[in-house]
Amino acid sequence: MGTAEERAIAVIMVGGPTKGTRFRPLSFDIPKPLFPLAGQPMVHHPISACKRIPNLAQIYLIGFHEEREFALFVSSVSNELKVPIKYLKEDKPHGSAGGLYSFRDQIMEDDPSHIFLLNCDVCCSFPLPEMLDAHRKYGGMGTILVVKVSPESASEFGELVADPVTNELLHYIEKPETFVSDLINCGVYIFTPDIFTAIEGVTTQQKNRANLRRVSSFEAMQPDTRNLSSDYVRLDQDILSPLAGKKQLYIYETKDFWEQIKTPGMSIKCSALYLSQFRPISPQLLANGDGIKKASISGDVYIHPSAKVHPTAKIGPGVSISANARIGAGARLINCIILDDAEIKENAVVIHAIVGWKSSIGRWARIQASGDYNAKLGVTLLGESVIVEDEVVVVNSIVLPHKTLNVRVQDEILL
Incomplete structure (x- = not known):
C-alpha cells in the first residue's frame, strides 16, 4: 500500500x-x-x-x-x-x-x-x-x-x-x-x-x-x-x-x-461484457423476472427503472434497455441495446441490434443481424426516430435517422 x-x-x-x-x-x-x-x-x-x-x-x-x-x-x-x-x-x-x-x-x-x-x-x-x-x-x-x-x-x-x-x-x-x-x-x-x-x-x-x-x-x-x-x-x-x-x-x-x-457493433459486445461484470460487483443493477409478474429474463440484462416492459416479453441475454423505452407483449430481445424512448411493439424480435432514440418497431417486425461485431454490417443499427412498420424484416443493415421502413431490407445502408 x-x-x-x-x-x-x-x-x-x-x-x-x-x-x-x-x-x-x-x-x-x-x-x-x-x-x-x-x-x-x-x-x-x-x-x-x-x-x-x-x-x-x-x-x-x-x-x-x-x-x-x-x-x-x-x-x-x-x-x-x-x-x-x-x-x-x-x-x-x-x-x-x-x-x-x-x-x-x-x-x-x-x-x-x-x-x-x-x-x-x-x-x-x-x-x-x-x-x-x-x-x-x-x-x-x-x-x-x-x-x-x-x-x-x-x-x-x-x-x-x-x-x-x-x-x-x-x-x-x-x-x-x-x-x-x-x-x-x-x-x-x-x-x-x-x-x-x-x-x-x-x-x-x-x-x-x-x-x-x-x-x-x-x-x-x-x-x-x-x-x-x-x-x-x-x-x-x-x-x-x-x-x-x-x-x-x-x-x-x-x-x-x-x-x-x-464501432457500434463492438458497443453491443462491450455492453454485454459490462453487464457480466455487474453480476459479482453490482448485482442490484441487473434485472430479474420469471415471466409472471415481470418479463422473463435470461442472462445479464439491464432495464432502466422508467422503462415499461410487458410481463410476457422475453429479454436476454446481453440486453440493455434505456429510459422510457416501451417493450410490448411477446417481444423477444437478445444481445441488443434499446435507447431512450424507443418502442418495441407486440411480438417484435430484436437480435444483435441497436434501436435508436424514439424509434418504433412494429408488431411482428424482426430486426436482426449475424452478430459479427467487427463487420461493417455485422449488426443492425437504427438511428434516431426510425419507424419500422408492422411485419417488416430488417437484416444486417444501417438505417440513418428519421427513416420509415415498410419493406424488407437486407445488407443495406439507408442514407
Whole structure:
C-alpha cells in the first residue's frame, strides 16, 4: 500500500468530433463517450473504476468536444461518485501525450505522485489498484496495461515485447506490418510526473527540427503540415517506443476481458461484457423476472427503472434497455441495446441490434443481424426516430435517422 502522502490523479481521454467517424450515425446525436453501455455512458465505466484508486484527488476528462456537451454528465457523476471531476477542453488535437502535457499545470495542482491515464473507448475490468501495486514495485516512470490476443489480430494494435522476469518494456511498435508479439497495449497507464519531462523533451526536439527544416509552399498548404504543430505528441510512437529498453517502462498483464470500442457493433459486445461484470460487483443493477409478474429474463440484462416492459416479453441475454423505452407483449430481445424512448411493439424480435432514440418497431417486425461485431454490417443499427412498420424484416443493415421502413431490407445502408 502507498503512504499517506501519496496522491493520485486520473486523466481520461475522450477525443472529439473529428474522431469516432466509425461510430456514426450514433455519434450524430450524442458524443461517443456518452453513448450508453450497460445502462451507463461509455465514459462512466472507467470513471467508476478510478473510484477504486487509493488517495484519488481528482479526475480530469480531456477532449475537444464542446464543454456544454459534458457539463450535465460531469455534474451528475461527480455527485453520484463523490469525487471531483472536471472537463478540460483542448483548443485543437494535441495527440494522446500532447493533450496530457497541455494541461500539466492543472494536473499537477494536487502534487500527485501517480497519474493514471485511460482511454474512454476501451472496455475492460480496469484493474487499477493492482496496476498501482505493480507500478510501485517496478519503480519506473510508467506501467502499461497489456493483454494477450491472437497473433492474427495483434497487428491492429500496438505490439510490445517485455522481459518475462522483470516485466520491463523492451520493444514497442504501433500496428506493425509483420508480427512482433501477441502482447498488445490496452490504452491504460500509470505514470509518475516524470512523464511531463519526457513529453517536453519530444516537443523541444520537434520545435528544433521545425526551425531547421524548410517547408515548400506546396507542403505548407497540406492539411497535415498545417495542423500538426510541434506540440502534437503521440504517446505510443513518440514516448513509449523511444523509452522501451531503458528501464523506464514496465507492463502489467490482465487476464480478464479487453476490447476496443470503435464501432457500434463492438458497443453491443462491450455492453454485454459490462453487464457480466455487474453480476459479482453490482448485482442490484441487473434485472430479474420469471415471466409472471415481470418479463422473463435470461442472462445479464439491464432495464432502466422508467422503462415499461410487458410481463410476457422475453429479454436476454446481453440486453440493455434505456429510459422510457416501451417493450410490448411477446417481444423477444437478445444481445441488443434499446435507447431512450424507443418502442418495441407486440411480438417484435430484436437480435444483435441497436434501436435508436424514439424509434418504433412494429408488431411482428424482426430486426436482426449475424452478430459479427467487427463487420461493417455485422449488426443492425437504427438511428434516431426510425419507424419500422408492422411485419417488416430488417437484416444486417444501417438505417440513418428519421427513416420509415415498410419493406424488407437486407445488407443495406439507408442514407
